[in-house]
Amino acid sequence: MECLVGMQCNDFVMVAADMTAARSILVKKSDHKKYLKLSDKLLMAVTGESGDTNQFSEYVAKNIMLYKMRNGYELSPAAAASFTRRNLAGYLRSRTPYHVNLLVAGYDDESGKPELYYMDYLASMAKLPYASHGYGGSFTTSILDRHFRPDMTRAQAYALMIECVKEVQKRLIINLPNFSVTVIDKEGIVDMEPITQAVIANQATA
Amino acid sequence: MSGYDRAITMFSPDGHLFQVEYAQEAVKKGSTAVGVRGNNVVVLGVEKKAVAKLQEDRTVRKICQLDDHVLMAFAGLTADARVLIKQARVECQSHKLTVEDPVTLEYITRYVASLKQRYTQSNGRRPFGISCLITGFDNDKTPRLYQTDPSGTYHEWKANAIGRNAKTVREFLEKNYTPENVATEEQTVKLAIKALLEVVQSGGKNLEVAIMREDSKLSMLEVSEIEKVVAVVEKEKEEEAATKKKESKSEAK
Numbered sequence: 159m160e161c162l163v164g165m166q167c168n169d170f171v172m173v174a175a176d177m178t179a180a181r182s183i184l185v186k187k188s189d190h191k192k193y194l195k196l197s198d199k200l201l202m203a204v205t206g207e208s209g210d211t212n213q214f215s216e217y218v219a220k221n222i223m224l225y226k227m228r229n230g231y232e233l234s235p236a237a238a239a240s241f242t243r244r245n246l247a248g249y250l251r252s253r254t255p256y257h258v259n260l261l262v263a264g265y266d267d268e269s270g271k272p273e274l275y276y277m278d279y280l281a282s283m284a285k286l287p288y289a290s291h292g293y294g295g296s297f298t299t300s301i302l303d304r305h306f307r308p309d310m311t312r313a314q315a316y317a318l319m320i321e322c323v324k325e326v327q328k329r330l331i332i333n334l335p336n337f338s339v340t341v342i343d344k345e346g347i348v349d350m351e352p353i354t355q356a357v358i359a360n361q362a363t364a
Numbered sequence: 365m366s367g368y369d370r371a372i373t374m375f376s377p378d379g380h381l382f383q384v385e386y387a388q389e390a391v392k393k394g395s396t397a398v399g400v401r402g403n404n405v406v407v408l409g410v411e412k413k414a415v416a417k418l419q420e421d422r423t424v425r426k427i428c429q430l431d432d433h434v435l436m437a438f439a440g441l442t443a444d445a446r447v448l449i450k451q452a453r454v455e456c457q458s459h460k461l462t463v464e465d466p467v468t469l470e471y472i473t474r475y476v477a478s479l480k481q482r483y484t485q486s487n488g489r490r491p492f493g494i495s496c497l498i499t500g501f502d503n504d505k506t507p508r509l510y511q512t513d514p515s516g517t518y519h520e521w522k523a524n525a526i527g528r529n530a531k532t533v534r535e536f537l538e539k540n541y542t543p544e545n546v547a548t549e550e551q552t553v554k555l556a557i558k559a560l561l562e563v564v565q566s567g568g569k570n571l572e573v574a575i576m577r578e579d580s581k582l583s584m585l586e587v588s589e590i591e592k593v594v595a596v597v598e599k600e601k602e603e604e605a606a607t608k609k610k611e612s613k614s615e616a617k
Contacts (some may be wrong), residue, residue, distance in 0.1 A: 220457040227429060227453045 159332050160192065160205035161294030163322055164261045165315060166274040166287050168308050170343035171263040172315045173274075174323070175203045176294070177336040177352065188336055189352075196222045197232050198346050199265040202242070205291055206258035206279060214256045218242050235264030239275040239283060247281035255279070259291040265342050272342060294326035294334065301325055312341060316350060320361055323353045373487045383491055384484050387440075387514035390493035394439035396527040397426065398559050399497040400537070401509040402552030406499040408437045409556045409573045411527070411564045427572060431456035433500045433580040434472055439527030440494030440514075448492060452476055469508040473498045473518045481516025491515070495526040505578050523555075529563035536562050549575065553585070557593045568594055 159180065164173040179190035193203040194215045202218065204211040221241070226232045233241065239262045249255050262275040276289035288302045301322050310318065316339065323337050339350040351357060376382055395411040410426040427437045428445075430452050438445040455475050459467045467475075476496060484491045491514045499509040511526065512518040523541045525533035536559050546552045553575060564570050568591035576582050 216461055220461045223460075224453060224457045227431060227456070228450070 160292045161298070161326055161330075161334060161337075162192070162203045162205055162259070162261050162291040163295070163298045163302075163319065163337075164203070164263055164274045164276075164286075164289050165302065165306060165318070166263070166272050166308075167310050167315055169272065170312060170315075170341050171201075171265070171272040171274050172312070172319060172339060172341050172350075173201060173203050173261055173263050174319050174337045174339045174353065175205070176292075176334040177338050178334050179208075181208075191338060193338070193340060194219055195347055196238060196262075196264075197226065199267070199342055199344075200232075200235055200238055201263045201340060201342055201347055203261045203263070204258050205260075207256070210256045210258050214245075214258050215260075218245065234266050234268060235262065235273040235275070236266070236285075238262065238264065239273075239277070239285075243277055243281055243283045246277065246279070250279075250281050261289060261291065263342055265344055267344070270344070293332070294330050297325045297329050298322040312350075317361070320353055320358060324358060327358075371487065373485065381484060381515070384515045387491040387493045388495075391440040391495045391514065391526065392528060392530070394441075394494070394527040395426070396525060396529055396533060396560065396563055397437040397439050397497055398523070398525040398533055398537075398556055399437065399499050399509045399511075399521070400523040400541070400546060400552050400556040400559070401499065401507050401521070402546035402549065403543075404507065404578050405549045405552050406435070406501070406507045406509060406576050407552050407556040407573065408435055408497060408499060408576075409560045409571060410437050411560060412570050412572050414570075427574045427584070429582060430472060430498070431466060431500075433466055433502075433576070434469065435499050435574060435576050435582065437497045437574075438494045439530075441492070444492045445494045445496075448476060448479065448494065448496070451479060466503060468502045469498060469500050469510060470520075473510040473512060477512045477516045477518040479516075480512060480514060484514075484516055497524060497526060500576055501578060501580060507578075523559075525559065532563050533559050549577070554593055554597065557590065558597045561594065561597060567591075 161176045175192040177188055177190050178185060179187040192205060193201055196202050196219045202215055204215045222233055222238055246256060257279045259279055260277040265272045274286055275283055276286050277283045288306050290298045305318055319339060335355055337353040341348050341350055395413050397410040400407045408427050415421050428449050430436050456467050480492050483489050495513045497511055501507055509521050510518055511521055511524050523537040545555055560571055568587045571590050573585040573590055
Protein backbone atom coordinates (compact mmCIF):
# COMPACT_ATOMS: atom_id res chain seq x y z
CA MET A 159 0.00 0.00 0.00
CA GLU A 160 2.93 2.27 0.71
CA CYS A 161 5.43 3.26 -1.92
CA LEU A 162 9.08 4.28 -1.76
CA VAL A 163 11.19 5.21 -4.78
CA GLY A 164 14.86 6.11 -4.85
CA MET A 165 17.34 6.97 -7.58
CA GLN A 166 21.06 7.58 -7.35
CA CYS A 167 22.57 9.87 -9.95
CA ASN A 168 26.13 10.99 -10.41
CA ASP A 169 26.13 13.68 -7.74
CA PHE A 170 22.94 13.30 -5.74
CA VAL A 171 20.40 10.74 -4.50
CA MET A 172 16.69 11.45 -4.73
CA VAL A 173 14.17 9.61 -2.58
CA ALA A 174 10.41 9.87 -2.86
CA ALA A 175 7.93 8.45 -0.37
CA ASP A 176 4.16 8.54 -0.42
CA MET A 177 2.57 10.68 2.29
CA THR A 178 -0.55 8.68 3.06
CA ALA A 179 -0.93 7.26 6.56
CA ALA A 180 -3.92 4.91 6.59
CA ARG A 181 -5.50 2.47 8.98
CA SER A 182 -7.91 -0.04 7.44
CA ILE A 183 -10.34 2.05 5.37
CA LEU A 184 -9.49 5.37 7.01
CA VAL A 185 -6.86 7.81 5.75
CA LYS A 186 -5.42 9.29 8.95
CA LYS A 187 -3.08 11.74 7.27
CA SER A 188 -2.05 12.63 3.75
CA ASP A 189 1.00 14.70 4.67
CA HIS A 190 2.87 12.08 6.67
CA LYS A 191 6.66 12.07 6.39
CA LYS A 192 7.95 8.53 5.97
CA TYR A 193 11.62 9.36 6.16
CA LEU A 194 14.06 10.25 8.93
CA LYS A 195 17.33 12.13 8.79
CA LEU A 196 19.95 9.88 10.33
CA SER A 197 22.69 12.50 10.11
CA ASP A 198 23.78 15.44 8.00
CA LYS A 199 24.09 13.40 4.84
CA LEU A 200 22.18 10.24 5.59
CA LEU A 201 18.49 9.59 5.12
CA MET A 202 16.32 6.57 5.79
CA ALA A 203 12.88 6.15 4.21
CA VAL A 204 10.80 3.52 6.00
CA THR A 205 7.55 1.69 5.33
CA GLY A 206 5.97 -1.31 6.99
CA GLU A 207 4.34 -2.18 10.30
CA SER A 208 3.12 1.00 11.91
CA GLY A 209 5.09 1.60 15.11
CA ASP A 210 7.95 -0.65 14.05
CA THR A 211 8.80 2.02 11.49
CA ASN A 212 9.21 4.75 14.11
CA GLN A 213 10.87 2.58 16.70
CA PHE A 214 13.41 1.08 14.37
CA SER A 215 14.30 4.22 12.47
CA GLU A 216 14.68 6.33 15.63
CA TYR A 217 16.80 3.63 17.26
CA VAL A 218 19.13 3.51 14.27
CA ALA A 219 19.27 7.32 14.08
CA LYS A 220 20.29 7.71 17.73
CA ASN A 221 22.90 4.97 17.47
CA ILE A 222 24.42 6.67 14.47
CA MET A 223 24.52 9.90 16.48
CA LEU A 224 26.21 8.04 19.36
CA TYR A 225 28.86 6.74 17.00
CA LYS A 226 29.57 10.31 15.91
CA MET A 227 29.86 11.50 19.51
CA ARG A 228 32.09 8.60 20.51
CA ASN A 229 34.43 8.67 17.56
CA GLY A 230 34.37 12.26 16.39
CA TYR A 231 33.29 11.46 12.84
CA GLU A 232 30.16 10.17 11.15
CA LEU A 233 29.53 6.68 9.83
CA SER A 234 29.80 6.39 6.08
CA PRO A 235 26.57 5.47 4.24
CA ALA A 236 27.89 1.97 3.60
CA ALA A 237 28.72 1.46 7.27
CA ALA A 238 25.40 2.90 8.41
CA ALA A 239 23.51 0.65 5.98
CA SER A 240 25.52 -2.31 7.21
CA PHE A 241 24.73 -1.43 10.82
CA THR A 242 21.03 -1.11 10.00
CA ARG A 243 20.95 -4.41 8.17
CA ARG A 244 22.76 -6.23 10.96
CA ASN A 245 20.24 -4.91 13.47
CA LEU A 246 17.35 -6.08 11.31
CA ALA A 247 18.96 -9.47 10.86
CA GLY A 248 19.56 -9.81 14.59
CA TYR A 249 15.93 -9.17 15.45
CA LEU A 250 14.65 -11.30 12.58
CA ARG A 251 14.98 -14.62 14.39
CA SER A 252 13.87 -13.29 17.76
CA ARG A 253 10.38 -13.18 19.19
CA THR A 254 10.12 -9.53 18.17
CA PRO A 255 11.22 -9.01 14.57
CA TYR A 256 10.84 -5.59 12.95
CA HIS A 257 8.58 -5.62 9.91
CA VAL A 258 10.05 -2.66 8.01
CA ASN A 259 11.17 -2.02 4.45
CA LEU A 260 13.82 0.64 3.98
CA LEU A 261 15.72 2.75 1.54
CA VAL A 262 18.93 4.16 3.00
CA ALA A 263 20.35 7.05 1.00
CA GLY A 264 23.47 9.03 1.70
CA TYR A 265 26.43 10.97 0.41
CA ASP A 266 29.88 9.62 1.18
CA ASP A 267 32.26 12.56 1.68
CA GLU A 268 35.31 10.33 1.43
CA SER A 269 34.55 8.85 -1.96
CA GLY A 270 32.58 11.88 -3.14
CA LYS A 271 29.73 9.65 -4.33
CA PRO A 272 26.07 9.38 -3.42
CA GLU A 273 24.80 5.93 -2.46
CA LEU A 274 21.44 4.18 -2.29
CA TYR A 275 20.76 0.95 -0.40
CA TYR A 276 17.64 -1.19 -0.61
CA MET A 277 16.75 -3.22 2.49
CA ASP A 278 13.71 -5.29 3.29
CA TYR A 279 12.17 -6.84 6.37
CA LEU A 280 14.10 -10.08 5.84
CA ALA A 281 17.32 -8.10 6.26
CA SER A 282 18.46 -8.46 2.70
CA MET A 283 20.42 -5.52 1.34
CA ALA A 284 21.46 -4.36 -2.11
CA LYS A 285 23.31 -1.27 -3.28
CA LEU A 286 21.39 -0.08 -6.31
CA PRO A 287 21.24 2.77 -8.80
CA TYR A 288 17.46 2.88 -8.38
CA ALA A 289 15.12 0.98 -6.10
CA SER A 290 11.57 0.92 -4.81
CA HIS A 291 9.30 -0.66 -2.22
CA GLY A 292 5.63 -1.57 -2.21
CA TYR A 293 3.09 -2.52 -4.87
CA GLY A 294 3.69 0.84 -6.50
CA GLY A 295 7.32 -0.20 -6.76
CA SER A 296 6.50 -2.73 -9.47
CA PHE A 297 5.29 0.06 -11.73
CA THR A 298 8.09 2.49 -10.96
CA THR A 299 10.78 -0.11 -11.56
CA SER A 300 9.58 -0.50 -15.14
CA ILE A 301 9.56 3.27 -15.67
CA LEU A 302 13.04 3.60 -14.23
CA ASP A 303 14.34 0.65 -16.25
CA ARG A 304 13.30 2.50 -19.36
CA HIS A 305 14.16 6.13 -18.53
CA PHE A 306 16.78 6.27 -15.74
CA ARG A 307 20.15 7.77 -16.61
CA PRO A 308 22.86 8.36 -14.01
CA ASP A 309 23.85 11.71 -15.51
CA MET A 310 20.48 13.42 -14.95
CA THR A 311 20.19 16.83 -13.37
CA ARG A 312 18.01 17.39 -10.31
CA ALA A 313 15.26 18.87 -12.47
CA GLN A 314 15.34 15.90 -14.83
CA ALA A 315 15.31 13.46 -11.95
CA TYR A 316 12.37 15.30 -10.37
CA ALA A 317 10.52 15.13 -13.71
CA LEU A 318 11.23 11.39 -13.91
CA MET A 319 9.97 11.03 -10.34
CA ILE A 320 6.75 12.75 -11.41
CA GLU A 321 6.40 10.21 -14.24
CA CYS A 322 6.81 7.39 -11.73
CA VAL A 323 4.19 8.91 -9.44
CA LYS A 324 1.78 9.41 -12.32
CA GLU A 325 2.10 5.76 -13.27
CA VAL A 326 1.50 4.60 -9.70
CA GLN A 327 -1.53 6.85 -9.41
CA LYS A 328 -2.88 5.55 -12.71
CA ARG A 329 -2.44 1.82 -12.11
CA LEU A 330 -2.47 1.19 -8.35
CA ILE A 331 -5.91 0.60 -6.90
CA ILE A 332 -4.96 2.43 -3.70
CA ASN A 333 -5.05 6.21 -4.02
CA LEU A 334 -1.67 7.83 -3.15
CA PRO A 335 -2.16 11.51 -3.92
CA ASN A 336 1.00 12.99 -2.39
CA PHE A 337 4.68 12.06 -2.51
CA SER A 338 7.48 13.75 -0.55
CA VAL A 339 10.75 14.21 -2.40
CA THR A 340 14.14 14.60 -0.75
CA VAL A 341 17.58 15.07 -2.27
CA ILE A 342 20.95 14.34 -0.67
CA ASP A 343 24.10 15.75 -2.18
CA LYS A 344 27.45 16.98 -0.97
CA GLU A 345 25.81 20.00 0.68
CA GLY A 346 23.46 17.88 2.75
CA ILE A 347 19.79 16.98 2.78
CA VAL A 348 17.26 19.20 0.98
CA ASP A 349 13.50 18.73 0.91
CA MET A 350 12.10 19.36 -2.53
CA GLU A 351 8.52 20.32 -3.26
CA PRO A 352 6.20 17.36 -2.60
CA ILE A 353 4.59 15.90 -5.69
CA THR A 354 0.89 16.72 -5.30
CA GLN A 355 -2.04 16.91 -7.72
CA ALA A 356 -1.31 20.59 -8.24
CA VAL A 357 2.33 19.91 -9.12
CA ILE A 358 1.36 17.19 -11.59
CA ALA A 359 -1.24 19.48 -13.21
CA ASN A 360 1.32 22.28 -13.47
CA GLN A 361 3.84 20.02 -15.09
CA ALA A 362 1.29 18.91 -17.64
CA THR A 363 0.59 22.49 -18.70
CA ALA A 364 4.24 23.65 -18.48
CA MET B 365 42.72 7.58 61.18
CA SER B 366 43.98 4.19 60.14
CA GLY B 367 41.31 1.61 59.56
CA TYR B 368 38.65 4.11 58.49
CA ASP B 369 40.23 5.09 55.25
CA ARG B 370 40.45 1.68 53.65
CA ALA B 371 36.89 0.81 52.80
CA ILE B 372 34.78 3.27 50.90
CA THR B 373 31.68 2.06 52.68
CA MET B 374 32.87 3.04 56.13
CA PHE B 375 32.40 6.40 57.79
CA SER B 376 35.14 7.60 60.11
CA PRO B 377 34.13 8.49 63.68
CA ASP B 378 34.06 12.20 62.79
CA GLY B 379 31.82 11.68 59.79
CA HIS B 380 34.32 11.61 56.92
CA LEU B 381 34.37 9.33 53.93
CA PHE B 382 38.10 9.21 53.54
CA GLN B 383 38.17 7.47 50.20
CA VAL B 384 36.08 10.27 48.71
CA GLU B 385 38.40 12.86 50.21
CA TYR B 386 41.42 11.04 48.84
CA ALA B 387 39.71 11.02 45.45
CA GLN B 388 39.43 14.78 45.72
CA GLU B 389 43.17 14.88 46.34
CA ALA B 390 43.67 12.92 43.12
CA VAL B 391 41.68 15.63 41.34
CA LYS B 392 44.00 18.29 42.73
CA LYS B 393 46.87 16.55 40.98
CA GLY B 394 45.26 16.83 37.57
CA SER B 395 46.02 19.63 35.13
CA THR B 396 43.93 22.76 35.52
CA ALA B 397 40.66 23.29 33.72
CA VAL B 398 38.62 26.47 33.74
CA GLY B 399 35.07 27.17 32.60
CA VAL B 400 33.45 30.57 32.06
CA ARG B 401 29.80 31.21 31.28
CA GLY B 402 29.35 34.25 29.06
CA ASN B 403 26.30 36.02 27.82
CA ASN B 404 25.94 34.01 24.65
CA VAL B 405 28.93 31.68 24.73
CA VAL B 406 30.47 29.18 27.10
CA VAL B 407 34.22 28.72 27.18
CA LEU B 408 36.27 25.82 28.50
CA GLY B 409 40.02 26.09 28.81
CA VAL B 410 42.44 23.39 29.92
CA GLU B 411 46.13 23.24 30.58
CA LYS B 412 47.77 20.91 28.12
CA LYS B 413 50.26 18.70 29.90
CA ALA B 414 53.59 18.63 28.19
CA VAL B 415 53.79 15.57 25.98
CA ALA B 416 56.85 13.41 25.59
CA LYS B 417 58.88 14.00 22.46
CA LEU B 418 57.74 10.85 20.70
CA GLN B 419 54.11 11.13 21.80
CA GLU B 420 51.38 12.18 19.38
CA ASP B 421 49.98 15.46 20.64
CA ARG B 422 46.44 14.99 19.37
CA THR B 423 45.69 11.86 21.41
CA VAL B 424 45.52 13.85 24.61
CA ARG B 425 42.02 15.27 24.66
CA LYS B 426 40.75 16.82 27.85
CA ILE B 427 37.74 18.58 26.41
CA CYS B 428 35.08 16.19 25.12
CA GLN B 429 31.76 16.59 23.44
CA LEU B 430 28.96 14.68 25.10
CA ASP B 431 26.27 15.79 22.65
CA ASP B 432 25.76 18.51 20.05
CA HIS B 433 25.11 21.06 22.76
CA VAL B 434 27.07 19.70 25.74
CA LEU B 435 30.78 20.02 26.39
CA MET B 436 32.84 18.61 29.23
CA ALA B 437 36.30 19.15 30.65
CA PHE B 438 37.71 17.18 33.55
CA ALA B 439 40.59 17.12 36.00
CA GLY B 440 41.97 13.96 37.55
CA LEU B 441 42.30 10.35 36.43
CA THR B 442 41.92 10.29 32.65
CA ALA B 443 40.89 6.63 32.53
CA ASP B 444 38.07 7.24 34.99
CA ALA B 445 36.89 10.12 32.82
CA ARG B 446 36.78 7.88 29.78
CA VAL B 447 34.29 5.56 31.50
CA LEU B 448 32.07 8.44 32.61
CA ILE B 449 32.13 10.09 29.21
CA LYS B 450 31.16 6.84 27.53
CA GLN B 451 28.12 6.41 29.77
CA ALA B 452 27.15 10.07 29.54
CA ARG B 453 27.24 9.98 25.74
CA VAL B 454 24.93 6.96 25.67
CA GLU B 455 22.58 8.67 28.12
CA CYS B 456 22.41 11.78 25.94
CA GLN B 457 21.19 9.72 22.99
CA SER B 458 18.97 7.50 25.09
CA HIS B 459 17.24 10.58 26.49
CA LYS B 460 16.63 11.89 22.98
CA LEU B 461 15.26 8.53 21.92
CA THR B 462 12.75 8.25 24.75
CA VAL B 463 11.54 11.86 25.12
CA GLU B 464 12.49 13.38 21.73
CA ASP B 465 14.26 16.27 23.47
CA PRO B 466 17.97 16.88 23.92
CA VAL B 467 19.16 16.66 27.52
CA THR B 468 19.23 19.78 29.62
CA LEU B 469 22.61 20.58 31.16
CA GLU B 470 21.19 19.98 34.61
CA TYR B 471 19.86 16.55 33.65
CA ILE B 472 23.12 15.26 32.27
CA THR B 473 25.07 16.77 35.17
CA ARG B 474 22.70 15.08 37.60
CA TYR B 475 23.20 11.82 35.72
CA VAL B 476 26.99 12.05 35.91
CA ALA B 477 26.82 13.07 39.57
CA SER B 478 24.46 10.20 40.42
CA LEU B 479 26.84 7.81 38.73
CA LYS B 480 29.70 9.16 40.84
CA GLN B 481 27.66 8.93 44.04
CA ARG B 482 26.76 5.31 43.35
CA TYR B 483 30.45 4.48 43.44
CA THR B 484 30.78 6.08 46.87
CA GLN B 485 28.21 3.78 48.34
CA SER B 486 28.93 0.32 47.02
CA ASN B 487 31.64 -2.00 48.20
CA GLY B 488 34.44 -3.27 46.04
CA ARG B 489 34.52 -0.12 43.90
CA ARG B 490 36.48 3.03 44.52
CA PRO B 491 35.09 6.47 43.70
CA PHE B 492 35.82 8.18 40.37
CA GLY B 493 38.92 10.33 40.75
CA ILE B 494 37.72 13.21 38.61
CA SER B 495 35.89 16.50 38.82
CA CYS B 496 34.00 17.62 35.74
CA LEU B 497 33.04 20.96 34.28
CA ILE B 498 29.95 20.35 32.17
CA THR B 499 28.80 23.23 30.05
CA GLY B 500 26.60 24.07 27.11
CA PHE B 501 23.23 25.46 26.14
CA ASP B 502 19.78 24.33 27.16
CA ASN B 503 16.98 24.08 24.61
CA ASP B 504 15.89 27.61 25.43
CA LYS B 505 19.35 28.93 24.54
CA THR B 506 20.40 29.66 28.14
CA PRO B 507 24.10 29.01 28.71
CA ARG B 508 24.97 26.89 31.73
CA LEU B 509 28.05 25.70 33.56
CA TYR B 510 28.02 22.94 36.16
CA GLN B 511 30.73 21.35 38.25
CA THR B 512 30.70 17.84 39.72
CA ASP B 513 33.17 16.29 42.12
CA PRO B 514 34.06 12.74 43.23
CA SER B 515 31.54 12.79 46.07
CA GLY B 516 28.71 13.07 43.58
CA THR B 517 27.61 16.60 44.39
CA TYR B 518 27.05 19.14 41.65
CA HIS B 519 26.52 22.87 41.58
CA GLU B 520 25.92 25.51 38.97
CA TRP B 521 28.60 28.16 38.53
CA LYS B 522 29.13 31.36 36.61
CA ALA B 523 32.81 30.52 36.31
CA ASN B 524 34.96 27.90 38.01
CA ALA B 525 38.23 26.04 37.90
CA ILE B 526 39.27 22.51 38.84
CA GLY B 527 42.55 20.66 39.13
CA ARG B 528 45.98 21.92 40.07
CA ASN B 529 46.00 25.44 41.52
CA ALA B 530 42.26 25.69 41.06
CA LYS B 531 42.03 27.90 44.13
CA THR B 532 44.28 30.56 42.58
CA VAL B 533 42.30 30.55 39.36
CA ARG B 534 38.99 30.69 41.20
CA GLU B 535 40.14 33.65 43.27
CA PHE B 536 41.19 35.44 40.09
CA LEU B 537 37.79 34.75 38.55
CA GLU B 538 36.03 35.98 41.69
CA LYS B 539 37.89 39.25 41.40
CA ASN B 540 37.50 39.68 37.67
CA TYR B 541 34.19 38.12 36.65
CA THR B 542 31.53 40.74 36.01
CA PRO B 543 28.54 40.58 33.66
CA GLU B 544 30.20 43.29 31.58
CA ASN B 545 33.41 41.28 31.33
CA VAL B 546 31.62 38.40 29.63
CA ALA B 547 29.19 40.32 27.46
CA THR B 548 30.85 39.29 24.19
CA GLU B 549 32.50 36.11 22.98
CA GLU B 550 35.86 37.85 22.68
CA GLN B 551 35.76 39.06 26.28
CA THR B 552 34.69 35.70 27.65
CA VAL B 553 37.53 33.94 25.86
CA LYS B 554 39.99 36.55 27.10
CA LEU B 555 38.82 36.11 30.68
CA ALA B 556 39.14 32.35 30.50
CA ILE B 557 42.64 32.51 29.02
CA LYS B 558 43.69 35.22 31.44
CA ALA B 559 42.50 33.08 34.35
CA LEU B 560 44.41 30.05 33.10
CA LEU B 561 47.56 32.09 32.55
CA GLU B 562 47.64 32.78 36.27
CA VAL B 563 48.80 29.23 36.84
CA VAL B 564 49.97 27.92 33.49
CA GLN B 565 53.27 28.60 31.83
CA SER B 566 52.43 31.16 29.23
CA GLY B 567 52.28 30.17 25.59
CA GLY B 568 49.45 29.16 23.33
CA LYS B 569 51.01 25.74 23.01
CA ASN B 570 50.16 24.93 26.63
CA LEU B 571 46.47 25.76 26.40
CA GLU B 572 43.47 24.14 24.79
CA VAL B 573 40.39 26.34 24.49
CA ALA B 574 36.92 25.33 23.32
CA ILE B 575 34.03 27.69 22.66
CA MET B 576 30.40 26.72 22.31
CA ARG B 577 27.95 29.22 20.92
CA GLU B 578 24.18 29.56 21.20
CA ASP B 579 23.56 27.69 17.97
CA SER B 580 25.48 24.72 19.40
CA LYS B 581 28.42 25.30 17.12
CA LEU B 582 31.58 24.13 18.79
CA SER B 583 34.96 25.50 17.88
CA MET B 584 38.36 24.62 19.27
CA LEU B 585 40.67 27.59 19.07
CA GLU B 586 43.76 27.24 16.95
CA VAL B 587 47.13 27.70 18.63
CA SER B 588 47.63 30.91 16.64
CA GLU B 589 44.34 32.37 17.89
CA ILE B 590 45.20 31.50 21.48
CA GLU B 591 48.64 33.05 21.10
CA LYS B 592 47.00 36.26 19.85
CA VAL B 593 44.88 36.54 22.99
CA VAL B 594 47.84 35.59 25.19
CA ALA B 595 49.87 38.39 23.59
CA VAL B 596 47.09 40.91 24.32
CA VAL B 597 46.81 39.71 27.92
CA GLU B 598 50.55 39.93 28.46
CA LYS B 599 50.70 43.41 26.99
CA GLU B 600 47.90 44.55 29.29
CA LYS B 601 49.74 43.06 32.26
CA GLU B 602 52.92 44.93 31.32
CA GLU B 603 51.03 48.18 30.90
CA GLU B 604 49.37 47.68 34.26
CA ALA B 605 52.70 46.98 35.93
CA ALA B 606 54.21 50.07 34.28
CA THR B 607 51.40 52.39 35.45
CA LYS B 608 51.61 50.94 38.97
CA LYS B 609 55.32 51.64 39.03
CA LYS B 610 54.74 55.20 37.90
CA GLU B 611 52.08 55.71 40.55
CA SER B 612 54.27 54.34 43.33
CA LYS B 613 57.18 56.49 42.13
CA SER B 614 55.07 59.66 42.10
CA GLU B 615 53.65 58.72 45.52
CA ALA B 616 57.09 58.19 46.95
CA LYS B 617 58.07 61.64 45.73
